[in-house]
Amino acid sequence: xxxxxxxxxxxxxxxxxxxxxxxxxxxxxxxxxxxxxxxxxxxxxxxxxxxxxxxxxxxxxxxxxxxxxxxxxxxxxxxxxxxxxxxxxxxxxxxxxxxxxxxxxxxxxxxxxxxxxxxxxxxxxxxxxxxxxxxxxxxxxxxxxxxxxxxxxxxxxxxxxxxxxxxxxxxxxxxxxxxxxxxxxxxxxxx
Amino acid sequence: xxxxxxxxxxxxxxxxxxxxxxxxxxxxxxxxxxxxxxxxxxxxxxxxxxxxxxxxxxxxxxxxxxxxxxxxxxxxxxxxxxxxxxxxxxxxxxxxxxxxxxxxxxxxxxxxxxxxxxxxxxxxxxxxxxxxxxxxxxxxxxxxxxxxxxxxxxxxxxxxxxxxxxxxxxxxxxxxxxxxxxxxxxxxxxx
Numbered sequence: 001x002x003x004x005x006x007x008x009x010x011x012x013x014x015x016x017x018x019x020x021x022x023x024x025x026x027x028x029x030x031x032x033x034x035x036x037x038x039x040x041x042x043x044x045x046x047x048x049x050x051x052x053x054x055x056x057x058x059x060x061x062x063x064x065x066x067x068x069x070x071x072x073x074x075x076x077x078x079x080x081x082x083x084x085x086x087x088x089x090x091x092x093x094x095x096x097x098x099x100x101x102x103x104x105x106x107x108x109x110x111x112x113x114x115x116x117x118x119x120x121x122x123x124x125x126x127x128x129x130x131x132x133x134x135x136x137x138x139x140x141x142x143x144x145x146x147x148x149x150x151x152x153x154x155x156x157x158x159x160x161x162x163x164x165x166x167x168x169x170x171x172x173x174x175x176x177x178x179x180x181x182x183x184x185x186x187x188x189x190x191x
Numbered sequence: 192x193x194x195x196x197x198x199x200x201x202x203x204x205x206x207x208x209x210x211x212x213x214x215x216x217x218x219x220x221x222x223x224x225x226x227x228x229x230x231x232x233x234x235x236x237x238x239x240x241x242x243x244x245x246x247x248x249x250x251x252x253x254x255x256x257x258x259x260x261x262x263x264x265x266x267x268x269x270x271x272x273x274x275x276x277x278x279x280x281x282x283x284x285x286x287x288x289x290x291x292x293x294x295x296x297x298x299x300x301x302x303x304x305x306x307x308x309x310x311x312x313x314x315x316x317x318x319x320x321x322x323x324x325x326x327x328x329x330x331x332x333x334x335x336x337x338x339x340x341x342x343x344x345x346x347x348x349x350x351x352x353x354x355x356x357x358x359x360x361x362x363x364x365x366x367x368x369x370x371x372x373x374x375x376x377x378x379x380x381x382x
Binding site for chain 1: 198210219225227228236239240251258368
């Protein structure tokens with residue numbers, strides 16, 4: 001009973017992810033996206049794109065990774081990926097994740113390990129999860145007049161360079177998105 | 192390539208779930224919750240509560256169920272559970288889900304079957320998923336001055352009656368929540 005109460009406390013605490021504002025707006029909405037709805041979006045996106053992973057992936061592990069991948073932002077906040085992922089920021093996120101996991105009963109080290117695996121981005125599951133994590137922000141910009149690229153003055157070279165990591169998880173997916181980005185350059189959305 | 196483009200179109204289309212407003216406010220937030228962030232919340236809640244399911248469940252199936260369980264609301268909208276789940280509404284949601292699945296390449300009947308299994312609520316996985324789906328709205332009310340019970344004039348009998356279905360998935364979880372609801376009655380939050 002006591003342990004269920006701890007899980008319920010965790011469930012209330014992680015609700016704060018719904019207040020973490022990201023840097024892009026969902027297609028068709030005027031407000032910015034939050035990290036909780038983004039987490040749902042990438043989980044379902046991963047499920048629907050699983051057959052295009054270059055290496056065999058355990059999609060259920062990928063989904064678990066994506067369910068927890070942004071929890072560290074509750075304490076650390078969301079940072080635009082083009083502002084570079086510093087070791088300091090990652091450490092802050094890890095500390096935040098540990099604080100949350102400490103609310104749960106029992107051993108939660110496997111969740112910390114899963115988060116670190118995602119961050120490291122070396123396993124097949126992590127490469128695919130990280131590739132999927134990049135997809136919605138690109139779609140938001142592609143279908144939203146490049147608003148985030150423009151707001152943060154991100155040059156096209158940086159957009160292509162950073163998102164080419166999608167190809168580490170799925171070359172086919174990156175090929176399609178690269179073509180769409182080429183179109184955005186042609187249309188003047190991305191400069 | 193063509194099929195990846197279809198999945199990307201699906202990913203953009205389901206983004207509309209972020210605009211479906213629910214009837215409770217997340218703890219600590221003034222705005223109402225949307226069905227996309229709710230979907231993330233219940234997936235992670237299910238994962239953390241899996242050990243308390245009364246019958247053995249396939250947690251990865253439960254998570255997939257919960258990832259898609261509200262997609263029908265994109266066309267049908269969200270309805271407060273106390274307003275009763277009519278066959279007409281469920282049919283509208285199913286039609287909406289079918290419209291979305293038709294955007295995807297390949298055979299998607301297994302997703303429709305999974306959604307119907309959830310709605311039916313008879314399998315162990317569905318019972319547990321449905322139990323978890325009820326948890327956040329209760330916590331929102333318990334930690335938020337019973338705002339949704341009050342706004343919709345839901346009497347305590349209805350709250351206890353409808354949420355007792357949590358016990359169909361986990362007696363232990365229902366026992367803890369029932370106790371918290373009893374406390375809400377004592378405190379005058381629930382009348």
